[in-house]
Amino acid sequence: MVLSTELLGIRNALAEKREIKAKKAAANGKAKFPNPAFFRAKDNIDWKAQGKNLMEVVGICTEMFKEADHKAFWKLQAERCKDDLNRCILEFKQATQMSPEELKDVFLNGEKTLGKLYRKGDMATVRREWKGAVDTAYDFKEWLKMWGMLLMTFSKDLVPALNSALYYRWMISYFCCVGFMDKNTFGQKGSALRMSHLMIYDIFRYVAENLVFLAKCDKKNGNSVLNKKVVLFDEMTMGQIMAGFPDLVGIPYQLMPVFLVSEIDQLTCIPYIDAVESFGLPADTCPVPSSECGALVIDALPHMGSCFISSSMPCDGSVMASEYMSRRFPDLPVYHLTFPVRYEYEETTQDAVEDIKGCIKFVEEITGAKWNWDAYFKQMKRFNEETAYELQKWEVNKTDYPQIIGPCYELFRKWNYEMDGGADPRTMRTFEKVNDIMMKAYERREEAWRGKMKYRGIVWSCPAHYYANFSNWLANCWGIDILVEMESLNFTKVLETEDKEEALMDLARLYERMVMRRHTNGGYHNVVDELWRQVEDWRAEIIIMYQNVACKNMATLQGILDDQCRDKNYHMIWIEHDLMDPRTVSRKNMRGKVNEYMRTVMRAEPIDPTLEEFDDETAM
Amino acid sequence: MKDLKHMIYFENLLDNADNELVEQAKKDGKFIMGYTCYHIPEVLLNVDNCVSVRLRAPRTGSIDISTYYMSNYVCEFARALLERAIEGGFQFLDGLAAVDACSMMNRFYEHFSILKCNEKDHFFLPILDVPYKTEDFSYRHMQRQLETRLLAAMHENLGVDISDAAIRKAVAEHNEVCKVMQEISEMRKADNPVITGYEFHVLNLVTYTCPKYLILPYLKETLEELKKRKPxxxxxxxxxxxxxxxxxxxxxxxxxxxxxxxxxxxxxxxxxxxxxxxxxxxxxxxxxxxxxxxxxxxxxxxxxxxxxxxxxxxxxxxxxxxxxxxxxxxxxxxxxxxxxxxxxxxxxxxxxxxxxxxxxxxxxxxxxxxxxxxxxxxxxxxxxxxxxxxxxxxxx
Known part of the structure; x- marks a missing residue:
């Protein structure tokens, strides 16, 4: 049953009017981003299918309810209530034992120990962090603002999104994205807190808008007319190529169902990985392509899009994942964008340009859209400006008074470089605001992590998705402040915005130097020699060397890294992880590596001893 | 079936990367070009006075040192080759034609250079970029890589003639080996083949690891023997x-x-x-x-x-x-x-x-x-x- 009432007719007429209005605004240079008409594109929802699915979900819930051990559940709730009460009493007692000065300090500057906020078996902290009166109020305001934005965005086309929540388990994890915000700002105060909130807000606005588009275009939802305008690309492929197609929507396909959600909820990818390993994929492959393929195996990805751009980036595993994509959705035309691995060989750049031209032609043929140089140059000019702001951040962080550190910045940099790429004009405003706050904080010589600035750190290799806020813990527990991470240090050349051929050459160079690929491809010197250069440049005292156990590009260099690090007498802490599978190396084990090194080699004491040992195996 | 006359000899040739025919070629004044991957056209490593040897690490035992360098979650072929290289087993090479086709083999080549596993002054190790597709520009890309990174380096370092005529001569010699091997391969289609899979595997491997001009007579003789062999x-x-x-x-x-x-x-x-x-x-x-x-x-x-x-x-x-x-x-x-x-x-x-x-x-x-x-x-x-x-x- 398709909704084909008069109501829909009215709605379509309104949508047409809005589209005409949006086109006029675009002609006057006042286009809104994303195009409001995309949200209002007609939804062809098959209500009968939705009803059937709803009944299935209700059936599953009923079964779960019947099979649940209610006695044990209520017993646990009672225990937790008792525990909460005891904690409140304890905290009250501790407050009464404090001197007036101490109490005033806690009231104004926040609590000093954060480990007590974790409880074994819980998915979230027992309560919100007290950051001091002003910062807690600000933090709460931002929490409300985030909720407001999420609700407003989803309300633009609520029904498809709600339907999707009944189809995909990963959609449920997004209900906790404000919790993700909290954990990434854990321990932050003052200017650092404000900058983090600004940046993470932009990421989640992008996520919310794209979740709506995913839901609208999914065949399970009836496949909105918007679908014809959607070009999917592999999540590991940069989005800048879509700058020349302003009338289309480019969506990094697996970003929301796999990549990002694994950072929000550490347990999300486990069913994907298990499914694809049961299918026959060896367990030693990188969890990113494994999870992508696993999501296809258990049908966790929406069936959508006019075409798909796959890529050979950044590693061998990613290359092969596209074969699974073609297998699952044989009706989806695919273009394989494959850039030279030895990207520093200048003679290969022209071949990369040929590939980009082929890709543009493919999108034009499939969608009927025409490549628009003006739109492309406009976006790249904005991207160049954003890169200039980024370089400013690096300059500040290289000083004795680094200002912008923590997971929100790390995520923002990657998102802006890979996904946004200057597409959203609203991001520019964020850059301006962040820069303003950062420069003022620098002038005041503020401490980015108040009272916790002990060691200058640099992160190398890819971080664990399931512990996206590890740098946050490093600062809170040991005072190791991560000034920059490898994945942020990418292509910063000003991109050509006038000459068309040169612009394509620059675009190729940009793609070839995407996150991870910039370092792990093209020769060992890009990741080994480059590390020593960056350590000198940022005056880092500690190297946090991640070791994704399935990353062959990095694993094959561990001996050389060790040898040269010893020669140079740097402090390097190897931290194993399995990227998206916390069962192999848990968060606790990751922390244990640092604890051990800091105590035995550095002979240091933690700033916050309560964070040295705590249980967060099930925490999101 | 009756044993093939040269089978033990072939087996012995496979026991060492630097086998007696490779040694013979060196004495004949040939340059030895190593390679591992099909992405490198074998025939180009046989132009003029060069002979190709596809690298293996026969009789591999411990690979502890290469595991230290490359970790234990990595292709054992790459690790075995590196171990052999560190042991000095590839000192006989004059050049190694490498491709950045898979990350682990690429790192083997890089370690070969970093750890200076070959001490010859003229030794060279070009790493080529290879395409993922077979579009027109991909063929051009590959050709350019071969011209600028491999053939030019062979000419510069070893003084090899890389003219069209020299390449065609190498192709002719290569084809002779291929024709013999194809004829033997066809025998496997019979309902009761006169050659086992093992025997064919050994024969085929010696064609990769021995100089063509030295192994060809043995192959031809084996072909004739197979024609008369009773299954x-x-x-x-x-x-x-x-x-x-x-x-x-x-x-x-x-x-x-x-x-x-x-x-x-x-x-x-x-x-x-x-x-x-x-x-x-x-x-x-x-x-x-x-x-x-x-x-x-x-x-x-x-x-x-x-x-x-x-x-x-x-x-x-x-x-x-x-x-x-x-x-x-x-x-x-x-x-x-x-x-x-x-x-x-x-x-x-x-x-x-x-x-x-x-x-x-x-x-x-x-x-x-x-x-x-x-x-x-x-x-x-x-x-x-x-x-x-x-x-x-x-x-x-």
């Missing part, structure tokens, strides 16, 4: 083909045959398909672009991502299984190989479900000859193929 009276219990990643150890094939099967085709790296096809050259175009097209079109490497190549790999496996009258296909991969790991997992299902072939899907270590687990799986597969045959006969 065993008893037919093999099952005929199987192998598809997948690198196998340079004929003992692996022997283990399959010890389980009662006969390996009738070898569609794997270091196998004869691709690798021993005659290169057809025309006179209206330079040899190099034709060679590039030959190698890229015949390549069955899982690294090729484009749809036409993905389809080609499945069709080739199906075609070979039909031509060589196989009862089943063994899909294998070197453990930790990403390309074949993904390919094997998916395609083993496709070949079974859509093409209807009984499939055994395995991953294995480089040094797999002693694996009891694999032996059991081969035995079970042969039994299942036999049961299928019986059931099929019953239906008739």
């Amino acid at each position: 065993d009276k008893q037919l093999p219990r099952a005929r199987v083909g192998i598809v997948g990643s690198e196998i340079d150890d004929p003992e692996f094939t022997k283990m399959i045959e010890a389980a009662g099967a006969r390996v009738v085709f070898d569609r794997h790296c270091f196998g004869s398909i691709p690798g021993r096809e005659v290169i057809e050259l025309t006179d209206d175009e330079d040899a190099l672009p034709q060679i590039v097209r030959h190698y890229m079109n015949t390549s069955e490497c899982a690294r090729y991502i484009a749809d036409n190549k993905v389809h080609q790999r499945r069709e080739t496996a199906d075609r070979l299984a039909k031509e060589f009258k196989a009862d089943g296909i063994i899909y294998e991969q070197m453990k930790y190989c990403d390309f074949w790991g993904f390919e094997r997992a998916l395609v083993s299902h496709i070949m079974a479900d859509e093409y209807g072939w009984p499939i055994l899907s395995i991953d294995r270590l480089y040094n797999a000859r002693g694996s009891g687990q694999l032996r059991t799986r081969f035995q079970a597969f042969v039994e299942s193929l036999e049961i299928k045959k019986i059931q099929k006969g019953g239906k008739k």
